[in-house]
Amino acid sequence: MILRSVLVLVLLVGVLFRASQSLRFDLQSGQTKCIAEDIKSNSMTVGKYHVVKPNEDHPLPDSHKLTVRVTSSYGNNFHSAEKVENGQFAFTATEQGDYMACFWAPEHSPPITVTVDFDWRTGVHTKDWTNVAKKGQVDAMELELKNLHDTIQSIHEEMFYLREREEEMQELNKATTSKMFWLSFLSLFLCLSVAGLQFWHLKTFFEKKKLI
Secondary structure, eight states, X not given: OHHHHHHHHHHHHHHHHHHEEEXXXXXXXXXXXXXXXXXXXXXXXXXEEEEOOSOTTSOXXXXXXXXXXXXXXXXXXXXXXXEXXXXXEEEEOSXXXXXXXXXXXXXOSXXXXXXXXXXXXXXGGGSOHHHHHHHHTOOHHHHHHHHHHHHHHHHHHHHHXXXXXXXXXXHHHHHHHHHHHHHHHHHHHHHXXXXXXXXXXXXXXXXXXXXX
């Protein structure tokens, strides 16, 4: 019972951690930075980004504008923007795997540093419960229950997802073990064959020399 509670807690932390990424990073001019997110199929994901102005009193220069791409592990493009200072994307993942959000800053001389704020959310965290509460006129308890229901559903989906990944890893381990067995058998066979040929060659040599 304690082990099950610990497992559920770990899964809950994992879901909440993976479901939301909010970070600020620096990007040098002429360089690219990519951020990966493992997303399950049919999961909703949303992202927002903007360049932090180096000087609030002046408009953002073109040298600080970004080119942004969001692609799947299969190379499909889900978001594309060029020379922008902010933007957002939202889509339902049609493929399971790692999705990449890549930011590129244009070349500049002398080199400059662009600071970017990026918020990427997946699953239950894509819902704005504050707006839900305002629109539905629900009380705090009902709002909390709705949030908890979606969190439990995410944990349930995450457990099935981890089970599928575990089965895939087991199949991969079995296939790898089988290949290693046959490779070891082939290596042993080759070694014995080479040893036998060497023995036959030496025996023939000594017989010709009449040493044996």
